[in-house]
Amino acid sequence: MSRNLTQRLNTLRHQADWIGVREVKETIKYCKARNGKFEQNTTTVDHGLMVEVLVDGQFAYCGTDNLSEQSLQEACDKAVHLAKCMSSWGIYPYTSNHRPKAIGQYYSSTKTPFENVNGGDIIRILVDATEKMKVSDKIVNCMAHAILVEQDIMLVSSAGSNIQQQIRSVASQLMATAQDGTEIQTRSTGIPSQQGGLELLEKMPLIQEAERIGREALELLNAEPCPSGSFDLVLAPDQLYLQVHESIGHPLELDRILGDERNYAGWSFVQLSDFGHLQYGSPLLNVTFDPTVLGEYASYAFDDTGLAATRQYLIKEGKLLRGLGGIDSQERAGVPGVASTRASSWNRPPIDRMANVNLEPGETSFNDMIANVERGVYMMTNSSWSIDDYRRKFQFGCEYAKLIEDGKLTKTLRNPNYRGTTSTFWKNLKKVGDISTFEILGSPYCGKGEPNQAIRVGHAVPTCLFENIDVFGGSS
Ligand SMILES: [Zn+2]
Numbered sequence: 001m002s003r004n005l006t007q008r009l010n011t012l013r014h015q016a017d018w019i020g021v022r023e024v025k026e027t028i029k030y031c032k033a034r035n036g037k038f039e040q041n042t043t044t045v046d047h048g049l050m051v052e053v054l055v056d057g058q059f060a061y062c063g064t065d066n067l068s069e070q071s072l073q074e075a076c077d078k079a080v081h082l083a084k085c086m087s088s089w090g091i092y093p094y095t096s097n098h099r100p101k102a103i104g105q106y107y108s109s110t111k112t113p114f115e116n117v118n119g120g121d122i123i124r125i126l127v128d129a130t131e132k133m134k135v136s137d138k139i140v141n142c143m144a145h146a147i148l149v150e151q152d153i154m155l156v157s158s159a160g161s162n163i164q165q166q167i168r169s170v171a172s173q174l175m176a177t178a179q180d181g182t183e184i185q186t187r188s189t190g191i192p193s194q195q196g197g198l199e200l201l202e203k204m205p206l207i208q209e210a211e212r213i214g215r216e217a218l219e220l221l222n223a224e225p226c227p228s229g230s231f232d233l234v235l236a237p238d239q240l241y242l243q244v245h246e247s248i249g250h251p252l253e254l255d256r257i258l259g260d261e262r263n264y265a266g267w268s269f270v271q272l273s274d275f276g277h278l279q280y281g282s283p284l285l286n287v288t289f290d291p292t293v294l295g296e297y298a299s300y301a302f303d304d305t306g307l308a309a310t311r312q313y314l315i316k317e318g319k320l321l322r323g324l325g326g327i328d329s330q331e332r333a334g335v336p337g338v339a340s341t342r343a344s345s346w347n348r349p350p351i352d353r354m355a356n357v358n359l360e361p362g363e364t365s366f367n368d369m370i371a372n373v374e375r376g377v378y379m380m381t382n383s384s385w386s387i388d389d390y391r392r393k394f395q396f397g398c399e400y401a402k403l404i405e406d407g408k409l410t411k412t413l414r415n416p417n418y419r420g421t422t423s424t425f426w427k428n429l430k431k432v433g434d435i436s437t438f439e440i441l442g443s444p445y446c447g448k449g450e451p452n453q454a455i456r457v458g459h460a461v462p463t464c465l466f467e468n469i470d471v472f473g474g475s476s
Pocket of ligand 1: 445446
């Protein structure tokens with residue numbers, strides 16, 4: 001990283017009303033094993049600079065992966081030229097007040113730094129996990145992978161901003177596929193993803209969970225098909241986190257509501273007039289934007305415009321309060337938002353994203369939740385999803401389910417699915433699991449924007465019970 005990015009900024013010649021430079025260096029280590037053998041051990045390094053300028057009320061950007069002074073000056077000149085070209089077509093008259101001075105640091109909490117281990121040790125853990133998943137000859141494919149990310153971000157500006165953030169994270173996955181004739185079933189851990197050091201590889205469900213994953217894949221081959229009908233539905237955190245992501249996170253992104261973002265099932269059923277009024281779900285529904293949770297995948301202190309990130313309720317007791325939008329969208333939309341303007345790397349401008357979007361725990365233990373259900377289905381681990389481009393109608397499939405009969409978990413069910421509409425579904429939230437059911441999860445792959453920006457998001461959620469949900473069987 002640059003020794004003195006502020007000095008580099010100060011040497012740039014420009015006519016901008018405000019200028020900022022964001023330097024990002026990201027090292028991604030990807031390790032993979034399959035069926036007892038090493039398959040992949042690669043490291044990629046991406047390092048560059050993004051210049052952002054404000055000229056005549058218009059922001060514009062230009063990035064470069066050439067770190068020289070000349071290239072930085074050229075990027076600055078191009079950004080100023082672009083801003084001048086666009087300023088007469090601007091949709092909002094921005095000022096330097098939209099990039100206030102910010103100074104601070106953020107460091108992921110790590111016990112074992114990545115430098116202290118070699119790829120061979122990680123590969124050995126993964127190979128071992130694939131061997132333990134093969135509990136039968138009917139297990140035909142076992143895969144284990146881990147993604148280790150070191151991301152350093154520096155942001156300086158002509159307003160005197162100086163922000164440094166060092167993010168370290170680990171995501172991993174185990175997956176076993178069982179086959180008997182034409183019946184094929186897959187069971188996995190999902191993709192547990194958190195900030196931290198190599199200690200996460202020991203803590204994450206690799207070796208400990210491997211045998212269970214194999215056994216459950218095998219069990220699904222002879223499980224009964226999931227029944228169809230209206231049921232009480234209990235969702236485990238490794239399914240519910242994606243339900244929150246798709247039917248709360250994305251529809252609350254202010255750039256979708258403003259009409260900017262129309263890719264990847266863009267737009268939203270939410271209107272700007274809904275903030276402060278809309279009853280999004282049952283009074284048990286409390287959803288926060290919380291970048292302060294230690295170890296959650298998308299924790300940070302500042303977004304990529306330099307806005308300080310704080311915990312905020314998006315939905316409180318079911319009522320919609322805030323959107324997922326940074327300072328620019330908040331100004332345009334005239335509604336409260338959060339510090340969530342983020343770029344996937346140095347070569348992208350920041351846009352409205354999720355970060356950590358969490359469903360807050362309630363008061364019901366897992367046993368009490370199940371005991372409350374006369375006839376229902378308990379579904380675990382997402383396997384498929386589909387949602388329309390207003391984020392209204394959805395359908396999800398899970399890997400594994402249990403029938404609930406008279407307050408007890410009974411038969412294992414295969415190919416479980418459910419569908420619904422966003423507002424009815426969240427209004428049917430009947431019980432929210434207590435802190436013992438609460439899990440800190442996340443995803444490395446939230447896609448948005450054009451050109452595409454894949455970004456890491458965190459979701460911490462408890463187990464929850466929904467009533468009168470349309471459940472159905474079939475392939476998933
Ligand atoms: Zn997403």
